[in-house]
Amino acid sequence: MSDFTNQVVFITGAGSGIGRATALVFARAGASVVVSDVNQSSGPNVVSQIHQLGGHALFVACDVAVPTQIEAAIRHAIDVYGKLDIGINNAGIGGKYGRFTEQTQSDFDQIMAVNVGGVFYGMQFQIQQMLTQPEGGRIVNVSSIAGVRGMPMGAPYSASKHAVIGLTKTAALEYARQRIRVNAVCPVYTHSAMVDELIQQAPAMEEKMRRMIPMGRFGQPEEIAQAILWLCSDENAFVTGQAIQLDGGLTAG
Template sequence: MQVKDKIVIVTGAGSGIGAATAKHFAKHHATVIVSDIKEEKAKTTVEQIKQEGGKAVVITANVAKYEDVEQLISETVSQFGQLDVIVNNAGIGPRNMSKTAEYTLEDWDSVIAVNQTGVFYCMKLALQQMMKQGSGNIVNIASLAGLKASLNNLSYCASKFAVVGMTKSAALEYATKNIRINAVCPGYTESALLSKLLSVRPDMDDMLKSVIPMKRYGQAEEIAEAVVWLASENTKFITGQTITLDGGTSL
C-alpha cells in the first residue's frame, strides 16, 4: 500500500487496534507517531516497530484534553514538518453496562469525552494543519455500535454514532481541499475492551460468536489493514465512507 514516507499519528496506539495499526503503517514504510495516554505502552509499540526496522516515536496525549492534542499536533509538525495522516483510534468503554435509566453520569461523561470530543479535537487541529499544507487524510475508528443499537451501552453507542456522523460531515466539507476523511466500523474484535467485557460476563463469549456469521472475533491486524488502505494513495477517490469489518454480523 502506498504510504511510504508519510507522517502518521495513531492515537491509542499502545495496544489493540491502535498498536496493530501503527505497526502496519511502519511495515509499509511510513513514519509513525505512536500516541497514547499510557507512555509505557506507547514505548513498547515503538520498540516493537523499531525491532522490525520501522520508524516511530512516542508523543503521549490524553485526547480528551484540548491542550494535549494541540501539543501532539505541534510536536509532530515541529519534528517532521508535516502531518499526512491521523488515525483517531483512542477510545474507552463504560465501567458499568447499564440500561439508560440506571446509566451513571460518570460513564456518560468519561466515554463521550474520549470517544466523541477527543475525535473532534483531533480532527479540528489536524485539519488546520492539513489545510496549511494542502493535503491530508483522516481515518476515524468508529464501531458496529455506531451503526446498530448496543444494549446497556448508551455512551459508547452514542459516541460511535457521533464519530460516523462527524466523519461524513467533515468529509463533505473538505472534499475539494485534497483531504479525505473515512471511518472503519469494527465488529467484535479481540481487544482490551472485549476482554474487559468477557471478564465480567464470560457467558457472553458463546452468545457473541453465535451472532457472527464467521463464528469468530476479528483480529486487530485485520482492522489495521483496512485503516492503512484507506489512508493510502490506493484509495484516492474514497471519502466520507464507513467500512464495516464485522465478519458479517450486521447482516
C-alpha cells in the same frame, strides 16, 4: 502493499489493540509513525517494536479527553517531521455494561469526552495542519458496529460511536475540495483490551457475542489495521465520507 515511504502518520490509542496493529502495519509500509497513548509504558513498547523492524517512530503521551493534550501531541509530531499526512483517531473506551437507566452522568460524560471529544479535537487539529499542505491529507476514525446499530447494555458507547460517524461524514463534506479525505471503520468485537474488559464485566456474554457474528469469531486487530491502511492509500483517492463495516457479516442480514 501500498508504499507509505516519506509519509507521517499520527495514531491515538496506539499502545495496544487496533492502534498498535495499525502503527505496525504503517511502519512496515514505510511510514514514520507517531505513537500516541495515555499509557506511558505500552506506547514506548510499540515504538521499540517499530525500531526493531527498522522503521521510524516516536511516542507522545496524550489523554485524548483533554483537548490541549491532543493539540500539543499533534504539534510535537509536526515539529519533529514537518508535516502530517495521515491522522488515525482510534483511542476509545467501552464504559460500563448496564441498562440505560443504570448508566450515570459520569459514565456518559467520560465516554463522550474520550470517544467523541477525542475524535472531534483530533480531527480539528489534524485538519488545521492538512489545510496548509498542498497535498491535503487523510483521516480515519475508528467507530464501531455499535455506531450503525443499537447496543443493548451500552447506550453511552453506542451514542458515542454514532457520533464518530456523524463527525466523519461532516468533515468529509466540508474538506473534500481541499484534498482531505475522511473515513471511518466500524469493527465488530475485536480482540483488544476493551473487549477483554467487557467480557470481564459479563463473562457469559462472550459466547453470545461470538454467535452474533456469522463467521463465528471475533475480529483480529491486524484485520482492522489493513482496512485502515487501504483507506489511506493513494489507490483509493476517490473514497471519502464512508463508514466501512468490518463485522464478519453481522449487518449483512
